[in-house]
Amino acid sequence: MPESPGVVTLDKLVSLCKRRGFIFQNSEVYGGLGSSWDYGPIGVELKRNLKELWWKDNVYRRNDIVGLDAAILMHPKVWEASGHLEGFSDPMTECKQCNHRFRSDHLDASTTSCPDCGGELTEPRQFNLMFKTFIGPAEDTANTVFLRPETAQGMFVNFQNVLNSSRKKLPFGIAQIGKSFRNEITRGNFIFRTREFEQMEIEFFVRPGTDEEWHKWWSRNRFDWYTRFGIRVENLRMREHEKDELAHYAKATTDIEYQFPWGWGELEGIANRTDFDLRRHSTYSGEDLHYFDEESGSHLTPFIIEPSGGVDRAILTFLMDSYCEESVPTNSGKLETRVVLKLHPALAPVKAAILPLSRNESLVPLSKSVLESVQSTGKWNIEFDDAQSIGRRYRRCDEIGVPYCITVDFQSLEDNQVTIRDRDSMSQIRVPIESLPTLLSEKLDG
Amino acid sequence: MPESPGVVTLDKLVSLCKRRGFIFQNSEVYGGLGSSWDYGPIGVELKRNLKELWWKDNVYRRNDIVGLDAAILMHPKVWEASGHLEGFSDPMTECKQCNHRFRSDHLDASTTSCPDCGGELTEPRQFNLMFKTFIGPAEDTANTVFLRPETAQGMFVNFQNVLNSSRKKLPFGIAQIGKSFRNEITRGNFIFRTREFEQMEIEFFVRPGTDEEWHKWWSRNRFDWYTRFGIRVENLRMREHEKDELAHYAKATTDIEYQFPWGWGELEGIANRTDFDLRRHSTYSGEDLHYFDEESGSHLTPFIIEPSGGVDRAILTFLMDSYCEESVPTNSGKLETRVVLKLHPALAPVKAAILPLSRNESLVPLSKSVLESVQSTGKWNIEFDDAQSIGRRYRRCDEIGVPYCITVDFQSLEDNQVTIRDRDSMSQIRVPIESLPTLLSEKLDG
DSSP states (O other): OOOTTTTOHHHHHHHHHHHHHHHEETTGGTTTOOTTTOOOHHHHHHHHHHHHHHHIIIIOOOOOOOBOOEEEEEETHHHHHTTTHHOOOEEEEEEETTTTEGGGSSSSSTTOBBBTTTOOOOOEEEEEOOOOEEEEOOOOOOGEEEEEOSHHHHHHHHHHHHHHHHOSSSSSSEEEEEEEEEEOOBBTTTTTTTTTTEEEEEEEEEOTTTTTHHHHHHHHHHHHHHHHTTTTGGEEEEEEGGGSSSTTTOOOEEEEEETTEEEEEEEEEEEETTTTTHHHHHHHHHHOOEEEETTEEEEEEEEEEEEEEEEHHHHHHHHHHHEEEEEEEEETTTTEEEEEEEOOTTSSSSSOOOOOOOOOTTTTHHHHHHHHHHHOOSSSSSEOOSSHHHHHHHHHHHHTOSEEEEEEOOOHHHOEOOOOOEETTTTTEEEEEGGGGHHHHHHHTT | OOOOOTTTOHHHHHHHHHHHHHHEETTGGGTOTTTTTEEEETTHHHHHHHHHHHHIIIIITTTSSSEEOOOBBOOHHHHHHTTHHOOOOEOOOOOOOOOOEEGGSSSSSOOOTTTEEEEEEEEOHHHHHHHHEEOOOOOOOGGGEEEOSSSSSHHTTTTTHHHHHHHHOOSSEEEEEEEEEEEOOSOOTTBOOOOOOEEEEEEEOTTSSSSHOOOOOHHHHHHHHHHHHHOOOOGGEEEEEGGGOTTTTSEEEEEEEEEEEEHHHEEEEEEEETHHHHHHHHHHOOOOOOEEEETTTTEEEOOOEEEEEEEHHHHHHHHHHHHHEEEEOOTTEEEEEEEEEOTTHHHHHHHHHHHHHSSSTTHHHHHHHHHHHHHOSSOEEEEOOOSSSSHHHHHHHTTTTEEEEEETTTTTTHOOOOEEEEEEOOOEEEEGGGGGGHHHHHHHHH
């Protein structure tokens, strides 16, 4: 079936991502590792920009949130206290004939024979989603540790250390970005659901009684964050969890969902975790994870509001939502399709491209000196491209979302001016070379 | 034994790191996980700054290196090809009586009985240093994967994808920052040797025959990078590996070593990996990991120069080297010791602290508006501190290496000026509040 022109599909996006260096299949030369992806030269910059925006908005621009970077491997007691050892599992059934395994809650209730070969299925049993490994030379239960399935617990168990060293007062938060791992049985939709993924999480500690208000505040704040950086509001929605889908620790959860080609999917969840986590860790560790309230002169256990976003899902969302196909006239007057990622300049992986009109012995040295003048600031990821026709280079820049193409032509040799082409409007203006660093700074750093 | 005043020791540093929020013991409330550490609110900013400097110098300021961010879990064939499955192991011996294990190459050749209990030791056997885990629901050999012991292999197996999408010509490089894991038997010295650690690695692909020259160039470049950001040159040295200590893939390796309190230790290694890696992956995958050379019209396998640095070791080095104890006079004329981290401003975790002279009802609102004026730029991590005496707050700022303390006093209410105190010289100047963002930008973003 031919794909509809102008409509973004997962196939189109996966293909663009590979061709242009956003995302490659992990271990591709060995046939790949199921649903595992690597960020290429362009993708890694998008990811860096996204994480940097999140960090600066939540840590640098506020005075009530501090950062943390906890290790991936933690003491196994952490997962007893958190409830992950006991409860973080899926019901699995196995075919006795072909040994294929299935999530039993994904099969029709009446299914008794294997969807693949018709064989008989075993009774469902619980399969824990945490990856286990062994620390030290012996491979036994005593040395079993787990790859964290969420970054959150690192913030809970460090609560007292953070409080003592930062001397923050309620309400205050801890922010963390890092990898988590879940041995998911059902994966897929590109980077939407993978076993290894990155999270950006805030644990915001508040006074009991103010938690519902803060939960609303964070849900709104996080929703607006995505639209501020370009996600169309009609493609986003907030959805409250029904009582029966709430996690064991949550009093309420709001999902921010995006309209993916396969339907609405979770982009970020904002949970009201109550005082569950600090109480559990206090009980399991015997350490006092409380807060001394100077106002009342007594101890209290803060409630926690947790905005928990997926880095990879946010990247997929920004790619999907910025993808456009437009009909534009060529030099010869015919119409052709240009694919353009209309990414917010703050997210754009390459901020500007320096393009000599041709590989000419005078143009290339001048172009290199233009490159040097903007690259030496160290502020932006800048490309230099002198391969192929200028038209093809513009198309390539559009496909990776370069906001500004700077073209050096023969007139530049005489007037020391260059052309800046705006990605979205394709309009061009001519500016002096010496003004470029200031001009880009105004456009990009504002 | 009392510690010598003025001399940095590991104990002093570990204590400062915990007290001030640089580094906490991982899972401390559960007794900790051996040699595992979390970066606290101050430490995470130092780590972020360090990685950002490295990335900007090596990717943004150059036109011949692109970034990558590969997954931690890779196809197990990768580790067959790399030689890690076969060769990445230590010889271990075990006591038959107390079951303690030892690196046999660390024991005296004549040792036959356990250093701990005197029991009989087993014959040495090889113990692989890679962490294993199981992907999918079955825990068997077929599903065994490994946590990467180095980030390098992600760059080798993506060589062709990077080449095709970036269209770089030799010489060019791939840069990557990320976590690696080694199930080390011997660990310790704080964050010097841990099982989970972060690397910053460049794989620089060059024409065979130019490799020795590039190896020299990168060794020099990386040495200078550390001194540029403040490491004293007398505490650094370059050491060439002897033939018998070279890794199986290396033709030559230069270590950049730092003089730690326990002796010289590796901070970064620059290896000439020859064409070993691309050849091995070509053989094991059947994919052609070659480079088409337009000049000669033929294929060639590039040589690789690898500057491989440890993020955590660099942090330890910068902390150690910037630690100073100085005798300074108090207001009453007595001498007291101030501890100050003279970190390069680009590395400093907190760029400026806003300090109202006291918790006064007029000073605090003015101080908050000063905070707002510099914080709203989103460029810097800024602190606000109104607890305790101004002298104690200066000491705290010195201990975390804040380059500029901005004090709001009663005169500020009248002349709209504040005092900026320089961390190293302790000299103070008075400047208009409105000039602060520009002034800090000149001092910090230069």
